[in-house]
Amino acid sequence: METSTTPRTESADVIDADGFTPVRIKQVIRETSDAVSLVLDIPAPSVDRFRYAAGQFITIRATVDEVEHRRCYSMSSSPAVDPDLRITVKRDRDGLVSNWINDSVSVGDELHVAPPEGRFVLTTTEHNVVTFAGGSGITPVFSLVHSALATTRKVRLFYANRNLDSVIFREALATLAEGNNGRFAVHHHLDEIDGMVSTEHIARFIADSARDNTDYYICGPAPFMDTVERVLLDTGIPKQQIHLERFSVAAIPPTDATEPVVTEEVTIELGRSTATAPYRAGNTLLQTARLAGLKAPSSCETGSCGTCMAQVVEGRARMLNNDALDDDEVAEGWVVTCQALPTSRTVRVVYE
Secondary structure: OEEOOOOOOOOOOOOOOOOOEEEEEEEEEEEEOOEEEEEEEOOHHHOHHHOOOOOOEEEEEEEEOOEEEEEEEEEOOOOOOOOOEEEEEEOOOOOHHHHHHHHHOOOOOEEEEEEEEOOOOOOOOOOEEEEEEEHHHHHHHHHHHHHHHOOOOOEEEEEEEOOHHHOOOHHHHHHHHHOOOOOEEEEEEEHHHHOOOOHHHHHHHHOOOOOOOEEEEEEOOHHHHHHHHHHHHHOOOOHHHEEEEOOOOOOOOOOOOOOOOOOOEEEEEEOOEEEEEEOOOOOOHHHHHHHOOOOOOOOOOOOOOOOOEEEEEEOOEEEOOOOOOOHHHHHOOEEEHHHEEEOOOEEEEEEO
């Protein structure tokens, strides 16, 4: 563990043109051999901008090998119990930034951070909570669990990992289970012992759960999330009680034969600027906006946060993934542009 006690002395809230603030790392905590937590020293003038709800994430802008990258990382801290904002990053085989954070970041280093965002949050103050996490999906779930337990709610967690050594927050979860008068229970699923998570595993876990007045939160690898969601829906749990947080971008599927129209042109309105650009096949509306020279808002780029949402006012578009907008918003033409492909000859998009 590394730590710093040097106070910050900034007298102004420093925000660049893209909304990022320089933030120093206050503490580095090695959680497992391939996961690390960073406690961030938010400058006093920026504290209000960085207030967050459990389950939300921040966007980090990092320069690795002279190339700028943006990545979203969920808070593992809880605003209900933790004085500092903390993120936890797990190493990924092909994760350039996550590997850089695990290998190179130290106390006192500076990161450029955009304020918290995200809709993977506790939706009520009364419902009990059942959570499902796979691997690093525990990060926002850990925050949700802490905040829910700060009330009188009951919480259960199904946590899947390869083996015992890869369990992030293992001791902290055990402490929570021991210290909350039976209001928190965690079930550890280890692939090397129990096999891959199956529908039967999930069905057994929820068999004794009271389904009324209960919300379900899922985060982890896509196959894990799909399995859990399918079991919950098949069991009859209403979709509005199921909340998902996806970390990966959906792959672009083959063009649907029922959508033969070739998009030629996209017009985008952003603030006082309007740009019309020829459309490049396969590009999302967000990519098209950038190619047109517009600084369109964005953050997660997985269809989860809603930062890049805009309204299609002319033409049509389809979304590859949407974990941010509800059915009414979609019916009104709203899309998350990072996941939206145009499907008519011309499209007009308005950011508001």
